[in-house]
Amino acid sequence: MYMYFCMKHFPNISNATREEEVSNEGKQTRSSEDWREGRRIVELDVLATGLRACLKCGLPLQLGHTIDIQTYGLGCLLKVQCFNTICMHVNSVPTGKRHDRVWDVNSKLATALVHSGLGERQANSFLSELNIPAFSYKLVSARLTEVGNVVEEVAKESTNEALEKELAAVEQKKGTLVVAVDAGWQKRGSGRAYDSKSGHCSMIGPETGKIINYSVRSKECRVCSRAESRNESPRKHACYRNWEGSSKGMEADMVIEMVKDVQSKGCTVAALVGDEDSTTIGRVRANISNSIEKISDRNHLKKILGNSLYSLKKNHPVLTVKIIKYLQSCFNYIIAQGEGNPEQIAKDLNALSKHPFGDHECCSSRWCKFLSNPKSVFKSFPQGKPLSGASLQKSLESVFEGYAKNSLKLSTVGSTQANDPYEKLDTYSSRTVTVLRTVLIIIIWTFL
Numbered sequence: 428m429y430m431y432f433c434m435k436h437f438p439n440i441s442n443a444t445r446e447e448e449v450s451n452e453g454k455q456t457r458s459s460e461d462w463r464e465g466r467r468i469v470e471l472d473v474l475a476t477g478l479r480a481c482l483k484c485g486l487p488l489q490l491g492h493t494i495d496i497q498t499y500g501l502g503c504l505l506k507v508q509c510f511n512t513i514c515m516h517v518n519s520v521p522t523g524k525r526h527d528r529v530w531d532v533n534s535k536l537a538t539a540l541v542h543s544g545l546g547e548r549q550a551n552s553f554l555s556e557l558n559i560p561a562f563s564y565k566l567v568s569a570r571l572t573e574v575g576n577v578v579e580e581v582a583k584e585s586t587n588e589a590l591e592k593e594l595a596a597v598e599q600k601k602g603t604l605v606v607a608v609d610a611g612w613q614k615r616g617s618g619r620a621y622d623s624k625s626g627h628c629s630m631i632g633p634e635t636g637k638i639i640n641y642s643v644r645s646k647e648c649r650v651c652s653r654a655e656s657r658n659e660s661p662r663k664h665a666c667y668r669n670w671e672g673s674s675k676g677m678e679a680d681m682v683i684e685m686v687k688d689v690q691s692k693g694c695t696v697a698a699l700v701g702d703e704d705s706t707t708i709g710r711v712r713a714n715i716s717n718s719i720e721k722i723s724d725r726n727h728l729k730k731i732l733g734n735s736l737y738s739l740k741k742n743h744p745v746l747t748v749k750i751i752k753y754l755q756s757c758f759n760y761i762i763a764q765g766e767g768n769p770e771q772i773a774k775d776l777n778a779l780s781k782h783p784f785g786d787h788e789c790c791s792s793r794w795c796k797f798l799s800n801p802k803s804v805f806k807s808f809p810q811g812k813p814l815s816g817a818s819l820q821k822s823l824e825s826v827f828e829g830y831a832k833n834s835l836k837l838s839t840v841g842s843t844q845a846n847d848p849y850e851k852l853d854t855y856s857s858r859t860v861t862v863l864r865t866v867l868i869i870i871i872w873t874f875l
């Protein structure tokens with residue numbers, strides 16, 4: 428016979444049940460007060476649903492009748508005993524949602540660690556201050572792998588999308604695909620790049636400023652290293668150890684992989700923008716194609732500008748070497764100042780075709796001294812006087828216009844010299860950057 432309790436007047440039997448130590452399908456359930464201590468992260472709706480009815484008799488359950496708690500990272504199962512004295516079934520009530528056999532809250536913990544940049548120890552001391560039970564490294568590492576796979580998929584999707592946009596922009600200009608590459612290393616210990624255990628490289632489309640590909644090399648894998656130290660063969664795992672050579676060789680290898688990957692998607696990489704180091708381009712040419720051009724950085728651009736100015740000299744003898752050098756240094760200054768600011772570069776370059784002729788209307792006080800002192804002179808020009816001649820001005824205008832059109836490229840090209848391209852790129856594609864950073868942190872966190 429079942430006994431029914433009126434919700435409003437049921438007696439408090441929580442003490443009684445705990446004293447009784449009832450059996451549950453032959454299994455002795457130990458009464459524990461652990462659940463009363465500290466704090467837990469609870470999804471109230473899930474808890475309320477779990478307490479709605481006893482699985483056996485359908486009567487509502489009471490949180491106060493919990494007799495034990497099983498903790499799984501930040502999630503837990505409450506063992507709540509039915510207070511129906513005939514049923515007394517011990518129900519498992521979860522404190523949060525689960526997917527497959529994984530607690531959502533633990534997956535969330537993994538992403539939270541990545542986004543906040545907290546390590547296991549820091550996160551656990553944070554939790555312990557809040558009186559929330561600590562989690563184990565093993566648990567969060569498994570979740571990081573799970574999250575990492577998802578994030579990696581998003582990263583692939585996002586870079587493919589960026590590549591398509593870059594190609595569309597290139598096609599519109601009827602140009603060729605030029606890509607900027609930049610490598611970084613996770614510096615540990617000595618801080619020198621060349622003995623680091625992992626490196627990453629990104630490929631940036633200068634037209635859009637977006638990351639169109641990326642690559643990661645790691646010399647280390649936690650699972651492998653541990654197995655090696657015990658002289659065992661490692662268990663089956665997603666191994667991220669993909670590099671055995673020198674740290675220096677990582678960059679060329681990553682660039683080759685990215686160029687190959689982009690080419691396999693049906694696009695031809697015509698030129699690489701990178702740092703002065705020639706090892707990478709040498710190896711890329713040897714492995715992929717000799718026709719891949721190398722564009723180094725703004726010094727290189729300055730040289731190209733020099734070439735076009737010197738060719739103007741044939742028709743306009745007034746353009747002396749001194750004047751060309753002056754224009755080159757103005758150009759260089761404008762590019763350096765406009766890092767990450769394509770509009771400013773375009774505006775300044777437009778002004779640069781008027782400024783030498785004494786027209787300072789479009790000039791900026793950042794670089795034109797005539798604005799603050801109209802009595803200034805052009806020291807590099809004959810008699811300090813501005814240039815003259817409408818046809819020369821037209822020619823200069825078309826040269827600088829060509830560069831101004833590529834202001835976005837110019838504003839990113841300069842930044843490939845920076846150590847951390849992700850920092851500089853934030854303004855262009857924060858989503859891609861976040862995703863990439865997440866992938867990298869997960870990889871580093873999980874496998875190093």
Ligand SMILES: [Zn+2]
Nearest residue numbers: 481484509514
């Ligand atoms: Zn029951």
Ligand SMILES: [Zn+2]
Nearest residue numbers: 648651666667
């Ligand atoms: Zn491994």
Ligand SMILES: [Zn+2]
Nearest residue numbers: 782787790795
């Ligand atoms: Zn000026």
